[in-house]
Amino acid sequence: MSRKFIKKVKLIEKAKSIKRTAINSIFLIKPGLILWLSLLYLTLSPFFLVFLGHHCWGLPLEKQLSGEIILQRLDANLTSDNKIIQATMTVHGRRTSRTFRMKSWIQGTEKAFTEYLDPPRERGTKMLKIEDKLWLYSPDTDRIIMISGHMLRQSVMGSDLSYEDLMEDPVLHNLYTAEIIEDTIYENQPCWVLKLTAKKQDVAYHEKKLWVDKEKYIALYEEWYAKGGKLLKTISRQRVEKINNRWVPMEGIFKDVLKEGSGTEFKIEEITFNASIPEYIFSKANLRR
Incomplete structure (x- = not known):
């Protein structure tokens, strides 16, 4: 080849x-x-x-949720256009306890009117909140007083709650940023622990910690801190019930840790969401009615 x-x-x-x-x-x-x-x-x-x-x-859904989203869901669960609440407040002092019955009409986050029904000594005492103003009416003196300045730090009826607490915006994500710092169990319920940090300096509590029920989006326990990190107040909530597709804590104990006594106990007897409330309810004239 x-x-x-x-x-x-x-x-x-x-x-x-x-x-x-x-x-x-x-x-x-x-x-x-x-x-x-x-x-x-x-x-x-x-x-x-x-x-x-x-x-x-x-990843499961709970691992994707941010602290901000959880806080917004918590706010959405409890805020409504308006609500009417009838409740008792028992102040447990060092030696004795006193129970008050009251009825509150609340419109959004800007207006609230509360009337004390019992005991007889306090019957007819009324409070009106409109935006950042708060008025108190005492039937004993027939006077209307605007609560402002240092008076806001005073106790409401000797309770562990201050007038300043009443004035705080109930929509937490307006005031605080939130981050998840822990997963835990509280009162047999899986919870996120949220750390809330104030967005502005002019707030009563610079930091809060919330134990949020992962199923119901209710803060079962709270700790409120001063700017320096000192614990000032705690809230524990019990008997959570579903009302109008919302989870509502029907009982709770508010405790000022700097005050003697075992705290102030709240019990909701009746709550109605999105009820019709006449506009005259939120007027100064209604304080004397």
């Missing part, structure tokens, strides 16, 4: 080898390519985007 013929045969064999290698490479790459294209499709499909909204790469 001539050298030219042998060279031609070698070239043909080499070409066949290259072809076989190319074909094999295609079959080797093709499964990976198909898998990559499939993942790309799923990622961009509406179904997968919805799926990510509920389970982020296999």
